Amino acid sequence: MLFKNKNKVKQQGFSLIEVLIGLAILAIALMAGVKALTQSVQTQTTVQQQYLAMLSANDALNKLYLQKVWPEFEIYKANCSQLNVPLVCIRSTFATPNPLFRRVVIEVYLSDPSDPTVPQNPRLAKLTTIVFNYLTSNL
Numbered sequence: 001m002l003f004k005n006k007n008k009v010k011q012q013g014f015s016l017i018e019v020l021i022g023l024a025i026l027a028i029a030l031m032a033g034v035k036a037l038t039q040s041v042q043t044q045t046t047v048q049q050q051y052l053a054m055l056s057a058n059d060a061l062n063k064l065y066l067q068k069v070w071p072e073f074e075i076y077k078a079n080c081s082q083l084n085v086p087l088v089c090i091r092s093t094f095a096t097p098n099p100l101f102r103r104v105v106i107e108v109y110l111s112d113p114s115d116p117t118v119p120q121n122p123r124l125a126k127l128t129t130i131v132f133n134y135l136t137s138n139l
Contacts, residue, residue, distance in 0.1 A: 053108035053124035056080040079116040086111040088119045100133045
């Protein structure tokens with residue numbers, strides 16, 4: 001009976017396999033957290049770019065309204081960067097059934113770093129409005 005009690009050894013601590021499994025689970029959890037953080041930063045960057053693009057499009061439309069210019073049928077590209085974000089605004093003018101009105105569409109894209117008037121996909125903002133011809137109307 002004494003011989004049996006001497007061979008029984010109590011286990012103290014963790015085995016190497018248990019430690020490795022615990023580290024693997026911890027690594028997977030940390031990788032998921034890093035992935036979520038990276039996705040959050042990318043989403044924040046996209047939202048900021050879209051917000052600045054909408055501001056640029058709104059500025060371009062306001063400029064058109066304030067100048068009271070009758071826009072020609074053309075596609076006009078202009079650099080409209082905001083807060084060090086390189087943006088390009090593309091203004092397109094189209095006819096409407098009523099000759100006193102023209103439809104103006106402003107699209108905003110990120111611009112190419114080498115040429116600020118060359119757009120890159122995807123489109124960040126688009127605004128459409130109708131412009132009245134103040135010059136020829138009797139109003």
